[in-house]
Amino acid sequence: MTTWRWIRTGIVAAALLACLVAPLAATAGQPVKLTLWSGYPEMKPYFDAAAKFYNELHPNVTIEVSTFPLRDIERKYAVSLPTNSGPDIAESHIYIAQMHIENGSLVPNPPEVTTFLKSGVFHPLFVSDSSWQNTVYGVPVLFSLDSLLYNTQMFKEAGLSAPPKNWDEMLSMGKKLTKYDAQGNVTRSGLGLRLFGAGSGVAAKWWYFLKSAGGDLFEECTPKSGKYRAAYDNEAGRDTLKLYIDALYKHKIHEPKLKQDAEGFANQQAAMFVRESWLVGYMKKNAPAVQYAVAPLPAGKKTNTLLFWTNVYVTRSSKQPKEAWDFVMFMANGPKLKELEQILYNTVGWMPPRNDVAKRHPNIYSEVPQYKYFAEVPKTYELYAYPRLAVTDEAFTKLAERLVKAYQDKSLLDNPTGIAKAIHEAAEETNEILKENKLYCGK
Amino acid sequence: MPPVSPGNPAHPCWWARVRSQWQWYGPQWKYCLAVLGPVCLAYLIIRIIPIVDTAWMSLHNWSLVKPVRPFIGLDNYVKLAGDPLFRMALYNTTLFAVVTVPVTLVLAFTVAVLLDRPMRGRLENVYKFLFFLPVVPTMVPVSVVWKWIYDPSYGILNYALGFLGVPPQGWLIDSRLAIWAIILMTVWKSVGYYMVLFLVGLKDIPVDYYEAAGIDGATAWQRLTQITIPLMRPMLLFNVVIATIFACNVFAQVYVMTEGPQGSPANPVRVIVMDMYENGFRYLKMGYASAEAMVLLLIVFALTVFEFRFLRPKV
Numbered sequence: 001m002t003t004w005r006w007i008r009t010g011i012v013a014a015a016l017l018a019c020l021v022a023p024l025a026a027t028a029g030q031p032v033k034l035t036l037w038s039g040y041p042e043m044k045p046y047f048d049a050a051a052k053f054y055n056e057l058h059p060n061v062t063i064e065v066s067t068f069p070l071r072d073i074e075r076k077y078a079v080s081l082p083t084n085s086g087p088d089i090a091e092s093h094i095y096i097a098q099m100h101i102e103n104g105s106l107v108p109n110p111p112e113v114t115t116f117l118k119s120g121v122f123h124p125l126f127v128s129d130s131s132w133q134n135t136v137y138g139v140p141v142l143f144s145l146d147s148l149l150y151n152t153q154m155f156k157e158a159g160l161s162a163p164p165k166n167w168d169e170m171l172s173m174g175k176k177l178t179k180y181d182a183q184g185n186v187t188r189s190g191l192g193l194r195l196f197g198a199g200s201g202v203a204a205k206w207w208y209f210l211k212s213a214g215g216d217l218f219e220e221c222t223p224k225s226g227k228y229r230a231a232y233d234n235e236a237g238r239d240t241l242k243l244y245i246d247a248l249y250k251h252k253i254h255e256p257k258l259k260q261d262a263e264g265f266a267n268q269q270a271a272m273f274v275r276e277s278w279l280v281g282y283m284k285k286n287a288p289a290v291q292y293a294v295a296p297l298p299a300g301k302k303t304n305t306l307l308f309w310t311n312v313y314v315t316r317s318s319k320q321p322k323e324a325w326d327f328v329m330f331m332a333n334g335p336k337l338k339e340l341e342q343i344l345y346n347t348v349g350w351m352p353p354r355n356d357v358a359k360r361h362p363n364i365y366s367e368v369p370q371y372k373y374f375a376e377v378p379k380t381y382e383l384y385a386y387p388r389l390a391v392t393d394e395a396f397t398k399l400a401e402r403l404v405k406a407y408q409d410k411s412l413l414d415n416p417t418g419i420a421k422a423i424h425e426a427a428e429e430t431n432e433i434l435k436e437n438k439l440y441c442g443k
Numbered sequence: 444m445p446p447v448s449p450g451n452p453a454h455p456c457w458w459a460r461v462r463s464q465w466q467w468y469g470p471q472w473k474y475c476l477a478v479l480g481p482v483c484l485a486y487l488i489i490r491i492i493p494i495v496d497t498a499w500m501s502l503h504n505w506s507l508v509k510p511v512r513p514f515i516g517l518d519n520y521v522k523l524a525g526d527p528l529f530r531m532a533l534y535n536t537t538l539f540a541v542v543t544v545p546v547t548l549v550l551a552f553t554v555a556v557l558l559d560r561p562m563r564g565r566l567e568n569v570y571k572f573l574f575f576l577p578v579v580p581t582m583v584p585v586s587v588v589w590k591w592i593y594d595p596s597y598g599i600l601n602y603a604l605g606f607l608g609v610p611p612q613g614w615l616i617d618s619r620l621a622i623w624a625i626i627l628m629t630v631w632k633s634v635g636y637y638m639v640l641f642l643v644g645l646k647d648i649p650v651d652y653y654e655a656a657g658i659d660g661a662t663a664w665q666r667l668t669q670i671t672i673p674l675m676r677p678m679l680l681f682n683v684v685i686a687t688i689f690a691c692n693v694f695a696q697v698y699v700m701t702e703g704p705q706g707s708p709a710n711p712v713r714v715i716v717m718d719m720y721e722n723g724f725r726y727l728k729m730g731y732a733s734a735e736a737m738v739l740l741l742i743v744f745a746l747t748v749f750e751f752r753f754l755r756p757k758v
Contacts, residue, residue: 071702075724082508099727103508196616197706257595257613260705269596394726404708408618 032061032323035087039073040310042281043091043142045347046340053336054327061323063089071199074393081105081315088318089328091141093310094129099390101137106313108135110325116333121354125307129385138311139332142350144277145383146208146306147373148298152291154188154271163272163295167212167243170272170298174253177271186255191247192270193254194261195407200396201261202403207396208274210240212300217387217395217430227441228389228434233427236301241406241419249413256407266290276308277374281349294373296381304382309353351375391437395430402426494740497733505730507723512730519734529735531710532718535622539629539714540690547630548682551637556671558638559645571642575635582632586699589628590615594705615700615707622712625696633689637682644678645671680754684747691743692716715739 036047044067051063066087068076074096080086081100090097090106100106109117114136117127126140150163158177164170174190181187194205207217215236218228232240247253254270262279264270266287274297283290297305312331314324331340338360341352345364351357351374358364365372377383386392406412406422434440465472501519505512523529554574558567577585592600593614601611614624652670661669672679694716701709701717709717715735723732 078507078724078727082510099508103510105508196708197701197703199702199709256616257611259596263705267596397721397725401708401710405618405710408708 030060032058032320034061034063034089034318034320034324034327036063036065036089036091036312036327037073037076037087038065038067038091039070039093039096040091040142040278040350041067041069042278042348043067043350046343046350047091049343050327050331050336050340053334053339054330057330057335058323058326061327063327081317084317086315086317088315088320088324089312090315091310091312092138093308093386094138094388095386095392097138097311097313098132098388098392100313100315101132102390105316106137107316107318107321108137109139113139113325113329116329121333121356123307123353123355123383125383125385126309126353129388130311138313139328140309140353141312141331142344142348143307143309143353144351144374145377146274146276146297146308148272148274148295149265149279149292149370150272150295151265151268151270152293154268158271163293164298166299167209171243171247171251171253174247174272175251178251178253180252186252186258188268189255189258189264189270190251190253190272192260192264192273193244193247195244195248195254195256196260196404200393200400203396203400205274206240206244206399206403208297208306209243209300210236211304211306211384212297212302213237213239213243214301215240217392217399218389218434221441225441226439228439229441230395230427230430230434232430233424237423237427238416238419239300241403241412241423242416244403244407245412245419248407249410265292277351277371278349280368280370280374281347284349292370294370296373296378302382303378303380304384305377307383307385345371389439391433391439395433398429398433399426402429497736500730501733501737503730505728505733507727507729515730519731520738522731523734523738528710528713528718529715532713532715535712536691536693536714538622539626539693540687542626543629543633543690544683544686546626547633548637548679548686550630551634551682552641552675552679554634555638555641555645556667559642571638574638577632578635578639582695583699585632586628586696589624589696590700590705593624593700615705618708618711621700621707624707625693625700625712629693629696633686637686640682641675641678644675648674676754676756680750680756683750683754687746687750688743691739691746694720 036051038044038047044065047063047065047067051065055062067073073092077086077090077092077096077100081090082103082105086105090100092100097106117130117136117139122140126143127136130136130138130140148163154177155161155163158173160173160176164173170191176190177188178186178190179188194202196202203217210216210232213236215234216231219231221227221229248256258264258269259267261273262275262282265273265275265279266283268287268290283292312328314321314328318324330336332354334340341354341357341360344350344352345361345368351371389395402422402425406419409418409422412418412422431440502514502516503512504515504518554570558570558574561567562570592598595601595611595613595616598614600614601609605611612620615621648671652674653666656666656670693714697712697714697717698720701707701712709721716739719732719735719739722728722735
């Protein structure tokens, strides 16, 4: 009888155990497919490698990585995330992500992820600017400071030994670096400027200089009021537009017909220009022979630079949020962290966002010296991030179109009234956008 | 003849009359329903319902990402009337249509007339092929290629013009030139399409008419104006209507040519569909973009009615 009781108890215990373990075992073995979208096509090798490494540890989990041009993915997120048809994991810049955070399409970080983010592994700005209503969203995946790239060969030819430290030096060096043909046409820009193209890019590049001049796109009227106004209808805004107009028409150090942006720098049609560290990967791939170095942004009235980064978010669309978060944390703090960071440095060009990266890559600045000023903030420099209002993109895009028009207007040269008018009208439009979204506080 | 006329007192009820006609014409009705029903249903689903839906959205403050979409009546339309970007888009679309439609059709008609005759060694087929070739690839790759052609530094157009002593032009970056550059590319791409349609129309004109006119001593110009053009009116009407609709809906080439740092500034080439796309998918204002879509629909509808009224063949 006693034996029988033992057997019976054993059977019941085994059945209970089976009931508990079976679902876990089934889940562990069940194939899980996650999707990840990124708006930075150059990041594909990184995400592919992360997916491969993760799959080696979790053979039942496959991650499908899709990358799209930035403008395209913004639209894809806009139509897919609110309808729960988006990816499990979305990579995005914070100012695009903000609207999706506000409508609940991107889910808050689980407590353990937030604890990890706040553990000091990341720069505090990453965490504070990824927070909304005291909740942290997303995990940083790449970063860079905005810095000045300059062609060292051209500097040498022009007899220049060091990069410019301020706007005056930037213009005077720009003049020395510019090349002209017999008719006086610019054949090489001393300073590459972004003057054209649809979208927000033109204004975003102008904004770096605006920040140096002491202005901004928006300013909060009173702290934590949640109400804003345009912050460039002032001396800073006028100075920044004047900088561009003078560069184009007075000093003639940039030619719009030459290639712009990265392409212009890679084609050696520009001696200097401002961008982020992805240029390292781009130059390695497209213009390996070009000799260039990187320096902090030339200072205006303020000495500052942009801290640019993107986060990976788990979306509300995800049917497997647990696995999605696990993969996000695998990228941020997994056993293959060093290998993944190596891919960023060697192939992509964007930089790993963790503070302790030097421990794992002590020789990176000697191997690729360009990374130094994309990563290290000079002591005198103040850091700032992109504005994170949901209307930022619209404000930037509409400002960009006004700037494009202004850049083509030669009559703005030595015309402070014309410049003030152009800036005032642009700022009025920005204020209108704020008003429309009930974010405006008045002048 | 149906057995019952509408006024037949034997069947005063309309339903009875319908039933009676159904019985009489039954097989024909059923055939019509079977053939037209699916088409009408498909048309209803993919055309009518989305249009009604768009009209409904245009009356709301409809954000793509916000769950609350309040009804705002005609506010979007009122705002459109005062929107300088919409006015700019309307102007550019009008300019685009006013130039591309006549230029394309005149060129296509001229080419069709010139090629509608046998040439030595069947050379006319080679020409037809060459003119039709640009129609084959879709607009996006063609626009990418033309973006390169227009490149101020490396573009073949500036290179070729250089031989004529013309200095390099910023075809896409110069605000005054950008829209014309896009018009030129569109005309180049479309001529072959309308040429083929005109050729089909020309083939339908009996040769006897030309022979008779020749015997009467009509000149080539007289044959063109007195025989060809009048008999081509239905085809002309079709082509004008189609070309106008295409011109009003221009988008892909503008989108591609404004994209990226080497692209054209957007405002000088802003067209209505581009503005609609920006408002809908960039600023996520679907209600506002829907109002623009409704305005565009009305414009295209009005133009089509106008064209039908003035160009339809006089019987």
